[in-house]
Amino acid sequence: MMKYTEMTARQRQAEYDAVLADYEKQKALGLKLNMARGKPSTEQLNMVMDMCSVLVKPEDFVSDGIDSRNYGNVDGLPAAKALFADILGCKPEQCFVGGNASLQLMYDAISKAYTHGLLHSEKPWSKLEKVKWLCPAPGYDRHFKVTQTFGAELITVPMTADGPDMDRVEELIQDPAVKGMWNVPKYSNPEGVVYSDETIRRIASMKPAAPDFMLMWDNAYCIHEFEGDFVPFADILSLCAEYGNADMVYEFASTSKVTFPGAGVSVMATSEANLAYLKPIINIQTIGYDKINQLRHVKYLKNKEHTLALMQRHAAILRPKFHTVLDALDREIAPLGIGTWKRPMGGYFVSYDAMPGTAKRALALCKEAGVTMTGAGATFPYGEDPRDSNIRIAPSLPPVEELQQAIAIFCICVKLAALEKLGV
Amino acid sequence: MMKYTEMTARQRQAEYDAVLADYEKQKALGLKLNMARGKPSTEQLNMVMDMCSVLVKPEDFVSDGIDSRNYGNVDGLPAAKALFADILGCKPEQCFVGGNASLQLMYDAISKAYTHGLLHSEKPWSKLEKVKWLCPAPGYDRHFKVTQTFGAELITVPMTADGPDMDRVEELIQDPAVKGMWNVPKYSNPEGVVYSDETIRRIASMKPAAPDFMLMWDNAYCIHEFEGDFVPFADILSLCAEYGNADMVYEFASTSKVTFPGAGVSVMATSEANLAYLKPIINIQTIGYDKINQLRHVKYLKNKEHTLALMQRHAAILRPKFHTVLDALDREIAPLGIGTWKRPMGGYFVSYDAMPGTAKRALALCKEAGVTMTGAGATFPYGEDPRDSNIRIAPSLPPVEELQQAIAIFCICVKLAALEKLGV
Missing domain, CATH: 3.40.640.10 (Type I PLP-dependent aspartate aminotransferase-like (Major domain))
Structure with missing residues (x-):
């Protein structure tokens, strides 16, 4: 793989054709995936169900x-x-x-x-x-x-x-x-x-x-x-x-x-x-x-102390999800030089900076392929990212298998948007 | 009993001395009673405890x-x-x-x-x-x-x-x-x-x-x-x-x-x-x-329908409390012509209109004897009752025995305030 900016026009066209074919294939699956909000997953909710049985007798409520x-x-x-x-x-x-x-x-x-x-x-x-x-x-x-x-x-x-x-x-x-x-x-x-x-x-x-x-x-x-x-x-x-x-x-x-x-x-x-x-x-x-x-x-x-122990159990559920997203970005995007991101140690998000001027387009492509993301620009006042670059990825809600599909589609979309921007 | 306004000065003085003696006796008991707020009683809270066990399994929450x-x-x-x-x-x-x-x-x-x-x-x-x-x-x-x-x-x-x-x-x-x-x-x-x-x-x-x-x-x-x-x-x-x-x-x-x-x-x-x-x-x-x-x-x-059935069970707890208050007023106050009230069929309050110019004084006396009531004037804008007359009685919280004590003290206080107003 080489950086998109270093490709010849012909190489870019070939890459575009290949990525577009991938995109059409994914779109045809009619998926409905969501990486829009920092929502905990059902697995996390089920983990804390004991909370519902700590208050039983009238005296418990005092x-x-x-x-x-x-x-x-x-x-x-x-x-x-x-x-x-x-x-x-x-x-x-x-x-x-x-x-x-x-x-x-x-x-x-x-x-x-x-x-x-x-x-x-x-x-x-x-x-x-x-x-x-x-x-x-x-x-x-x-x-x-x-x-x-x-x-x-x-x-x-x-x-x-x-x-x-x-x-x-x-x-x-x-x-x-x-x-x-x-x-x-x-x-x-x-x-x-x-x-x-x-x-x-x-x-x-x-x-x-x-x-x-x-x-x-x-x-x-x-x-x-x-x-x-x-x-x-x-x-x-x-x-x-x-x-x-x-x-x-x-x-x-x-x-x-x-x-x-x-x-x-x-x-x-x-x-x-x-x-x-x-x-x-x-x-x-x-x-x-x-x-x-x-x-x-x-x-x-x-x-x-007891709460921190519980948070480690949440972490065990969240960690593989963040790794899924970060690994995909490392593998699919890093070599192409079309985006940057940080590796968070906590919180609920990965922040992705796309090639300037391509965030809106990338997310429109995601939406069309059934992947819902936080709207482009949402991370800036008035919903307007002056560079049209920042995208918030929320990996917490979907199970890992769905997340793999969703981030794969996301990578395809940021590639397509970058290629369109660079000219094909 | 006769109306206070129809008493001679001497009769009023005798009544005042008797009521004041009652008051001092009650005060000496050092009671702490509350008819201030429309709070349901512990008995009512205990009655609905089943509510805490309707959601147990994860699927119950959907x-x-x-x-x-x-x-x-x-x-x-x-x-x-x-x-x-x-x-x-x-x-x-x-x-x-x-x-x-x-x-x-x-x-x-x-x-x-x-x-x-x-x-x-x-x-x-x-x-x-x-x-x-x-x-x-x-x-x-x-x-x-x-x-x-x-x-x-x-x-x-x-x-x-x-x-x-x-x-x-x-x-x-x-x-x-x-x-x-x-x-x-x-x-x-x-x-x-x-x-x-x-x-x-x-x-x-x-x-x-x-x-x-x-x-x-x-x-x-x-x-x-x-x-x-x-x-x-x-x-x-x-x-x-x-x-x-x-x-x-x-x-x-x-x-x-x-x-x-x-x-x-x-x-x-x-x-x-x-x-x-x-x-x-x-x-x-x-x-x-x-x-x-x-x-x-x-x-x-x-x-x-099911909620109305529950409300009838609340009513069964509340009814004797309202009767306690209304019966005491009928017995102790009605013959004296120093106050008026309505007989509500629902809600959480009895509204008592004391002889004008005596509500604040009556409630100050209540407070001194350990009975907390909604402040005089509270039922009017800016907390100012132009006639200094209306008093809100909230019978729901105390058990009936306490309520009997509280309303007895209340009756004594409105009597004292009225006698003071009429001149003794």
Whole structure:
């Protein structure tokens, strides 16, 4: 095999004819495969079924004297706060334990900035002329859409191998209209980048012009290694406090990829001052989240150590899937010089950078052949990848055999798109 | 016994001395009793424990081909929509099934009116000079607080035996700044009033000046009779549609007082056009609510008929509690002419109107004697009862023996407050 750019026109035409024939063959199979979303597989769901039998008798439902079945305790069960504090390395009193979705806690925190203002806001953001928001990209589409839906101007910050480009961030936060920044600091979505210690310190010590700057720290993959052991990670709350930024940070996590994606438990960890400000506002929205499900998780997951052991069992299911994808890329794409990717050690994605100007076309070809992928551009603000290059691959849901078929088709499609671009 | 107003000063003094002696005796017991919130009792929670064992094997978790354990289906499981449509008398496609709290669905609907605007809004309400809101009172304090927290001006509408004073409502909605109205149409909180057919028709046929008027229809007690059989109730969605107001109404209900208060399932029922508008906005807030809990409810409650049978078992627990309260009032207070109340047939409250100017004092006395009640004024906008008269009694939580003590103390306190007012 040789690089496509080094081929003669005739060689490229021959390659195109061969790849196109492969494509037509695959398309004729009428497959329906999905690598679009970071959904755990049925095998993973079946693995945690014991969670459904930890609460049986009425007395099981009582925790620290609180009947989890009844109303109340808007910030969650103390035992659930303790569990999350153990996992995140923060304090239980910094934890607000919510419902089944950390995305909802993020959305609601930002929504309250708009309707009520935050602890250090001069006024609700809905009364401001302009709100700008930093979006390290490639990043998580659902993050970007949250700030977009409230009308914020999204500013792309390039991702590096160490996290966001901090020179750029430090320059941008001089603007008081810049009110916040998205982060997935460990195994970033989609690249699997782990922010370096230096980047994290630079983030924690930022001096944004906005007094109510929101450092959104979505620690979605805090214990989600699929290669090797658990990698300890800095507690962003104490780091921020160390630099006088205690009220700047809002950390999020959930058990969506630990127990059940649709029925996990979420947490927002932030300063006690922020919680003292936010709790009465949230208490108007709800009397409390589902404490039974919180207690179910406490009884099943027990503590950090026990949870990490469970994560190793998830890893055993996920690892061969990531290897399937990465091996195929190594074998099929690497020699052709038409794409680059990183080898993540955790998280739920492989980020593939196609030859610029070919991502949309490649994914259109995938779709036509029955392989659903996250839309091209989704990893950038407004869904617009300026280079039309980044593609997010989510290998977790399909069984390995289906994944082999899906990634084979994906490789064919990126080849075809590259050949079309180079001219055949 | 004779009416306090008909007593001579000397008689009143003697009565005061006797009641005060009773009060001191009760206070000395150091009781800790609670009639503050409409919380179901432990007996009711224990009665529905079978709900926790309806989902066991992995295949139990699949409903209409959807794995309830995984992500997705922002508007809920089809089976859950069908259950709520059966109970409310609307269509499944009008139901958005949410998480554990209908209050949250109400808050979020109004929050989105402020941040995004509704289907027929000219702009988000946060961009308006003024938003006004109609609050039939006495009413539910948590309702009033939702609209207050967003800065709406709350306008009190008097409640009558048939529901809100519709002459007043029809006049007030001529103002385009009046954007909505709270309602608990069946067994209203706190009076237990069931809106009459005529009132409901007048509401459904309203012509508010605001094109995006929100008729908030909190059908919290839709199947919550504690005396007698289920009372059929109009489907407000089809009634509104009949009068060309299909998009005006947002109905809410939940299983908080059917299964577990803290871990039930909630629903918002509204026009398909409203849902088509709101679903994509809500889908930015969350990927979906807890579908496992939705399915648990579907399997346990089955359908309306089966749910009504369960509600009769709740009624059997609640009935003696309401009788305890009402009997005490009949016996202790009625002959004295110092208070009035209604005899509700369903819901969770007894509404007591004390001699004007004595509610705060009576509740302060209760508190001192160890009986916690909903704060005086809570049933009015801004927590201010202009007559300082209405008191909400919640008999559901304490066992009957405790309730007997609590209501005895309550009677003593309203007597003392009245005697103080009349002069001793």
